[in-house]
Amino acid sequence: MKRWIALASAVLAAGTLHAAAGKAPAVHIANPELLAALQAPEAALQAARTPLAFEGGASASNCREYADLMQKGPPAESARNFEIRSEYLLCDALRLTAGKPFAAEKPKAAGRQAKALYERLDLRTFPSSLHQRADEKKHTLKTLLPGTPEYDGGAVAVDTPDQRFRLEVVGTVDQGRGKKPDWIVWGYSTIVVHPPRTASGPYTAADPARP
Numbered sequence: 001m002k003r004w005i006a007l008a009s010a011v012l013a014a015g016t017l018h019a020a021a022g023k024a025p026a027v028h029i030a031n032p033e034l035l036a037a038l039q040a041p042e043a044a045l046q047a048a049r050t051p052l053a054f055e056g057g058a059s060a061s062n063c064r065e066y067a068d069l070m071q072k073g074p075p076a077e078s079a080r081n082f083e084i085r086s087e088y089l090l091c092d093a094l095r096l097t098a099g100k101p102f103a104a105e106k107p108k109a110a111g112r113q114a115k116a117l118y119e120r121l122d123l124r125t126f127p128s129s130l131h132q133r134a135d136e137k138k139h140t141l142k143t144l145l146p147g148t149p150e151y152d153g154g155a156v157a158v159d160t161p162d163q164r165f166r167l168e169v170v171g172t173v174d175q176g177r178g179k180k181p182d183w184i185v186w187g188y189s190t191i192v193v194h195p196p197r198t199a200s201g202p203y204t205a206a207d208p209a210r211p
Helices: 007-019 032-039 041-046 063-070 079-097 107-120
Strands: 027-029 102-104 150-152 155-159 164-173 182-186 190-194 204-206
Touching: 027 032, 032 041, 032 079, 032 102, 041 063, 041 079, 063 079, 079 164, 079 182, 079 190, 107 150, 107 155, 107 164
Parallel strands: 027 102
Antiparallel strands: 027 164, 150 155, 155 164, 164 182, 182 190, 190 204
8 A cells, every 4th residue: 555655755756866866777678658656756746537337436646646546446447438548657656766767778679578478478467358268379469460460669569350459568676686687568458478488488567556
């Protein structure tokens, strides 16, 4: 709960840390929208968004309100919320990067990350429209969805006659010396992708809003 309460002050500190001399970046940002938000965090936290409904009748219309309501529970499940949930992905990313020195990601690195999402992310490890279709043999975008992947920076998308599935690495977060970074990934919701435990192993994901 405290991590949500501290969101505003921590995000505001991020802008200072970005410019602090001698601070090695702990976060590398590939998404231009997120990078701009970290450079002007107060404006990003207060920017008006389409109201997002929560259980009990409350709704959020900016990142501050969203952070407060997320302490009490997730947004309501509805067709309307499904349409507008993407507006609040930035709010999740601001929380996950708050208070950490940051820098822009190199384009080549972002491209490699997008390819890894397509080829090696285990879709069984987080909720999505493909979760129920994944099994032991087929559980990646490459094996589940036919078609040619479209790459754009840290994003990969696959179009089929039935659906469009898109994932984007918007930033990476250093986990300490000797450890590979976690990735912040946007899809329908925000997930944190963990590096493989072995050289040939899969990438796995978790919902950062869950304890």
